[in-house]
Amino acid sequence: xxxxxxxxxxxxxxxxxxxxxxxxxxxxxxxxxxxxxxxxxxxxxxxxxxxxxxxxxxxxxxxxxxxxxxxxxxxxxxxxxxxxxxxxxxxxxxxxxxxxxxxxxxxxxxxxxxxxxxxxxxxxxxxxxxxxxxxxxxxxxxxxxxxxxxxxxxxxxxxxxxxxxxxxxxxxxxxxxxxxxxxxxxxxxxxxxxxxxxxxxxxxxxxxxxxxxxxxxxxxxxxxxxxxxxxxxxxxxxxxxxxxxxxxxxxxxxxxxxxxxxxxxxxxxxxxxxxxxxxxxxxxxxxxxxxxxxxxxxxxxxxxxxxxxxxxxxxxxxxxxxxxxx
Numbered sequence: 001x002x003x004x005x006x007x008x009x010x011x012x013x014x015x016x017x018x019x020x021x022x023x024x025x026x027x028x029x030x031x032x033x034x035x036x037x038x039x040x041x042x043x044x045x046x047x048x049x050x051x052x053x054x055x056x057x058x059x060x061x062x063x064x065x066x067x068x069x070x071x072x073x074x075x076x077x078x079x080x081x082x083x084x085x086x087x088x089x090x091x092x093x094x095x096x097x098x099x100x101x102x103x104x105x106x107x108x109x110x111x112x113x114x115x116x117x118x119x120x121x122x123x124x125x126x127x128x129x130x131x132x133x134x135x136x137x138x139x140x141x142x143x144x145x146x147x148x149x150x151x152x153x154x155x156x157x158x159x160x161x162x163x164x165x166x167x168x169x170x171x172x173x174x175x176x177x178x179x180x181x182x183x184x185x186x187x188x189x190x191x192x193x194x195x196x197x198x199x200x201x202x203x204x205x206x207x208x209x210x211x212x213x214x215x216x217x218x219x220x221x222x223x224x225x226x227x228x229x230x231x232x233x234x235x236x237x238x239x240x241x242x243x244x245x246x247x248x249x250x251x252x253x254x255x256x257x258x259x260x261x262x263x264x265x266x267x268x269x270x271x272x273x274x275x276x277x278x279x280x281x282x283x284x285x286x287x288x289x290x291x292x293x294x295x296x297x298x299x300x301x302x303x304x305x306x307x308x309x310x311x312x313x314x315x316x317x318x319x320x321x322x323x324x325x326x
Contacts, residue, residue, distance in 0.1 A: 002077065002078060002079060003079045004019055004076075004082060005048070005080070005081040005082070006083070007028075011023065011026050016075070018071065018072055018073060019055075019074040019082065020032055020035070020042050020072040021072075023071070023082075029133070030042055030044065030071055030084065031128075031130070031133070031134055032071070032136075033128060033138045036072065036073070037057065037072060037073040038138075039126070039128060039183060040059070040183055041128050041138065041180075042072045043059075043063075043069075044068070044070075044082050044083065045066065045082065045083050045084075046068075046069060046080050047067070047082065047083050048079075048080065049078060049080040050078075051069035051076060052069075052074065052076055052077070055069040055070050055071075055074035055076075056070070057073075068085065093179065093180045094115050094116065094117050094178065094179055094180070095116045095176050095177070095178055096151070096176065096177055096178070097113070097114045097116070097174065097176055098112070098174065098176075099113065099150055099173060100173055101172070104154060104238040104239065105238040107156055107157045107236070108155065108157070108203075108238060109154070109156075109157065109167060109168050110154060111139075111152070111153040111155055111167060111171075112150045113129075113150055113153070113177070113179065114149075114150045114151075115151065115179065119179075119181070120182075121141060121151075121181070121182035122145070122187035123142075123143065123145065123187055123188065123208070123215035124184070124186045124188065124211050124212040124318075125140070125141055125182035125183060125187055125208075126138045126139060126141060126181060126184045127141060127153075127180065127181035127183075128181055128183075129163070129167075129178075129179050130177065130178045130179070130180070131163050131166050131177075133178075135162065136163070136180070138183075139154075139207075140153070140154070140186075140204075140205075140208035140318060141182065141207070141208065141211055142206075142207040142208065142210045142211045144211055144215045144218065146218070147214060152211075153207065154204040154206065154207035155167050155168070155204070156203055156204040185316065186212075186290060186292065186316045186317065186318040187208075187215070188215045188216045188219070188221075190221075192223075193223060195223045195287070196223045196224045196226070196281075196287045197216065197224070197225045197289075198228070198281060198284065198288070198290070199212065199213065199225070199227045199228070199289070199290045199292075200229075200230075200274050200292075201227075201228075201229050201273065201290075202229070202230045202231065202292075202293030202294045202297050203236060203294065203320070204293075204320065205292035205293025205318070205320055206229050206239060206293075207292075208318055209227060209229070209292055210239060210242075212290055213246070213253065214246075217246070221252070222252060224253075225253045225254070226256070226277070227243065227254070227255045228256045228258055228269075228274070228276055229256075229257055229273060230257075230259070230272055230273025230274070230276075230293075230297075231257075231259060231260070232259065232261045233261040233263070234259065234265070237259075256276060256277075256280070258271055258272065258273040258276045260272045272297070274297055274301040277301075281308075283308060283309055284308040284309045284310040285309035285310070287309075287310055287314065288316075289301075289314060289315045289316065290317075290318075291305075291315065291318070292319075292320070293319075294319070295319040298317050298318070298319040302315055
């Protein structure tokens, strides 16, 4: 039986249980968000013992050498003494003032944050926003550093969602919150300005894509940029005016809103966003792809893109892992 020691308490690790599950089920306030090793919110440190290598994937070498690991994907085979990290050892939490809150549609809130200390980020990355020190969630950035003064988030209200519900129902302009980050590699990189770009998103997966598109255009990307944003019905579509303004402003940008429900009005494509995208662009060799939104869509689109000729190094994905506690 593997034992996890935290703050002088011993906890027996259950079968197939992660360190995160073991500790949180016993009331230990370990911050977490995605539960898949992507957001790094649940970063911990082994003070005695060695965490398995797989629980350190994606971490900086400097953190690995200090025995840091991601608790949500850590399944040790020997005893560990663990601790929460000190802010001085990792990216410190930064206070931010809520500047504005505005509904973009019936379920997505546009949150504008002014950080008290500037953070260095790339459009399309994500930050972790904390309701309290033990409860945070990951949200992608729709803002562009050299164009927007503040951080912009698109927060979808989830049923029974603890953090999203708090943002939609309780958070008010002028309040101070804490953010940590940025993280993620789903962002535009210059250097191949003629390369075609396909961006596919569902729901609030439009947030990072909106930032990536504006970033690419502002940096002089000349290749075609094709955005396919999908929803079941019109209630899930947003930013159509802003995106159509970009279409008029840039000849190399095209926007296709997609509806998978029954009633599809003029100006919208019928079908799921990834299906419409692959129908319109069947050969994806030498194209760069960005996939953001529902995990199943991202998984399916990544496979179809590869089969359509896209190189895996040109496929950037950000699956929005959601749960009823988000």
